[in-house]
Amino acid sequence: MLLLVLPAALVLSGCVATPQPGITNSNAPSQRLSSPASPGAPTTSAPLETTQASNKAPVYWIGRSNNNMFLYREFRDVPDQDNPVTRALRVMMSEKPLDPDFFTPWQNPKKLATSISGKNVITVDLSDDAFNSNVDAAMAERAIQQLVYTATAAGASAGLIDSGQQIQVVVLVDGHTDYVAFNHVRLGSPTSRSSGMVAPVWIIDPQEGTSMEEGAVKVSGRSTVPGGKLRWEILRVDGSVKTTYLNGNTPASADAGQSGLFSLSVKLGPGNYEVKVSQLQDGNPSQDLNVDTRGFTVK
Known part of the structure; x- marks a missing residue:
């Protein structure tokens, strides 16, 4: 049963494309x-x-x-x-x-x-x-x-x-x-979400350009390595100049229902900020791997 109906009947057996290499x-x-x-x-x-x-x-x-x-x-x-x-x-x-x-x-x-x-x-x-x-x-x-x-x-x-x-x-x-x-x-074949497509590190909140009240600011996201270590950094942004304000490490959840999720809370005063989160690679803790960033403002 169609929940949402297309405005016209679909011709499902139309154009047959000529085979081409690399398709x-x-x-x-x-x-x-x-x-x-x-x-x-x-x-x-x-x-x-x-x-x-x-x-x-x-x-x-x-x-x-x-x-x-x-x-x-x-x-x-x-x-x-x-x-x-x-x-x-x-x-x-x-x-x-x-x-x-x-x-x-x-x-x-x-x-x-x-x-x-x-x-x-x-x-x-x-x-x-x-x-x-x-x-x-x-x-x-x-x-x-x-x-x-x-x-x-x-x-x-x-x-x-x-x-x-x-x-x-x-x-x-x-x-x-x-x-x-x-x-x-x-196109034309039923297609599912393909593995390997989502970002290795993904900041969910705050979104880019978000404005929020000063005080406790929550940062949350997802990593593709459940239980893996993540490095986070809060930078103050003044024009084109970015300086480290706070930083630390946090684990991604290994629980089945929260697999890969991470969150942290930091206290921030008014200003422009950027949060940066990356995975920590075993044997090379100084390297930021799979970095994701978000810019936001605290009022």
């Missing part, structure tokens, strides 16, 4: 996505988002960590029109990330519609102008996973899908399967 299917990305290049890189997908009452939409972006690229999530304000999945995807394709370290290769499509079946399959139908970016094969695969993560996150956080089941996404272009996205990835 992967969306449900079977190349080996480079499942063979992380750096220690501590993720080997599983991020846990599916839980239902929330907030009107903010979870949106994934692409960002660089060490010599690899991963997905990072922001919660964004969205308009009331359209359904939650369409709203989140529209932000992903038409707006800029809050964090200047992130980016998206997607373009704002003229047509974008989504539906959800009773079997936990999200169908996304969009026009081909969404792919008007010149990217290589690795970036194309990450862009498709960016869409899959965002669509499934939006559906789960809005309570539209059963988070206890596997969630898949089918991408159609003008109602047809077999479109080759960015000239590298063939």
Whole structure:
């Protein structure tokens, strides 16, 4: 049973693309996505988002960590029109990330519609102008996973899908399967979140540009190494000058229900700050591995 109905009937057996070398299917990305290049890189997908009452939409972006690229999530304000999945995807394709370290290769499509079946399959139908970016094969695969993560996150956080089941996404272009996205990835097959795509270290709160009251400021996030050690640092920002204000170490949770989560609380007065969190590598504690940063203001 469709929960959200597309405005037009979908032609599921349209255009059959001519085979081309170097093209992967969306449900079977190349080996480079499942063979992380750096220690501590993720080997599983991020846990599916839980239902929330907030009107903010979870949106994934692409960002660089060490010599690899991963997905990072922001919660964004969205308009009331359209359904939650369409709203989140529209932000992903038409707006800029809050964090200047992130980016998206997607373009704002003229047509974008989504539906959800009773079997936990999200169908996304969009026009081909969404792919008007010149990217290589690795970036194309990450862009498709960016869409899959965002669509499934939006559906789960809005309570539209059963988070206890596997969630898949089918991408159609003008109602047809077999479109080759960015000239590298063939679409149309049911596609799940791919392992190895989320960032090794990921600051969840505060988000970039957040303003908060002085006093106890909580920093929380997730690491892909449950029980692993993390280094954190709070820097004061004065124009282009950054100076260390506080620092320390904290473990990521090893508990099954809180796997990889970390949090810390620091007391801060008014000013501009940046928080930096990184993994500590065994045998080389002086090296910051898989760094993530967020800038914020205390009033």
